[in-house]
Amino acid sequence: MAGHSQFKNIMYRKGAQDAKRAKVFTKLIKELMVAARSGLPDPAMNPRLRSAIAAARQANMPKDNIDRAIKRATGADGAANFEEIRYEGYGPSGIAVIVETLTDNRNRTAGDIRSAFTKHGGSLGETGSVAFMFDRVGQIIYEASVADEGDMFEAALEAGAENVESGDETHEITCAVESFHEVREALEERFGEPRSSGLVWKPQNTVAVDDADKAGSLLKLLDALDDNDDVQRVSANFDIADDIMQQLDL
Numbered sequence: 001m002a003g004h005s006q007f008k009n010i011m012y013r014k015g016a017q018d019a020k021r022a023k024v025f026t027k028l029i030k031e032l033m034v035a036a037r038s039g040l041p042d043p044a045m046n047p048r049l050r051s052a053i054a055a056a057r058q059a060n061m062p063k064d065n066i067d068r069a070i071k072r073a074t075g076a077d078g079a080a081n082f083e084e085i086r087y088e089g090y091g092p093s094g095i096a097v098i099v100e101t102l103t104d105n106r107n108r109t110a111g112d113i114r115s116a117f118t119k120h121g122g123s124l125g126e127t128g129s130v131a132f133m134f135d136r137v138g139q140i141i142y143e144a145s146v147a148d149e150g151d152m153f154e155a156a157l158e159a160g161a162e163n164v165e166s167g168d169e170t171h172e173i174t175c176a177v178e179s180f181h182e183v184r185e186a187l188e189e190r191f192g193e194p195r196s197s198g199l200v201w202k203p204q205n206t207v208a209v210d211d212a213d214k215a216g217s218l219l220k221l222l223d224a225l226d227d228n229d230d231v232q233r234v235s236a237n238f239d240i241a242d243d244i245m246q247q248l249d250l
Helices: 018-038 047-058 063-074 106-119 149-159 177-191 212-227 242-247
Strands: 083-090 096-103 123-125 134-143 163-166 170-175 196-203 207-209 231-236 238-240
Touching: 018 047, 018 063, 018 096, 018 231, 047 063, 047 177, 047 196, 083 106, 096 106, 096 212, 106 123, 106 212, 134 177, 149 163, 149 170, 149 177, 170 177, 177 196, 196 231, 207 212, 212 231, 212 238, 212 242
Parallel strands: 207 238
Antiparallel strands: 083 096, 083 123, 096 231, 134 170, 134 196, 163 170
């Protein structure tokens, strides 16, 4: 278990601005419903539902909204059945992109995702066309202030994590998918709820984007994908230098 990783894990997400709160809640409600249907509606007996509830709480979703989503999913009221579909493709500069979706209309979502790639200088590929460049792992992120690097490293090691990367602002803990729930719960007992947690696609290497125009096109593609209500998560293997971000006023 290394103290620091040489690879950056880049999950492109927008901030939780108030104007996008409803969109964030829509995505979380879908995950709550799918999680509730994947096993028992009791979070104590359903690790995926437990994770979905934790994510909803981190986004400040009211408890009533969470409870309604779970009841709707497990009731007989004709709630939509969401299908999990992963899309893969390339963005500008050959950046590999993985898009995870929950949809009740496969044709609509496929058309929207393909259109976003095409419009912003990318190309949608076949399933498996870029996934080999990523590792599927559990990721838990804490604010750096909750513990010093040594304490977090020791706690993560004891919990069964595989890697810890500590920086000025955060601790990023990664673990095997199979042990994610156990690692997260062990860390929560010691440090409280993390800033975020979930299963992610972690790039094995990152690709430098050193052209402002291409960087701008890439970020527009990621924005367009993230804006889609059917898209739950977007992962990509890019690395944009600070000076390029400054040119883009980001």
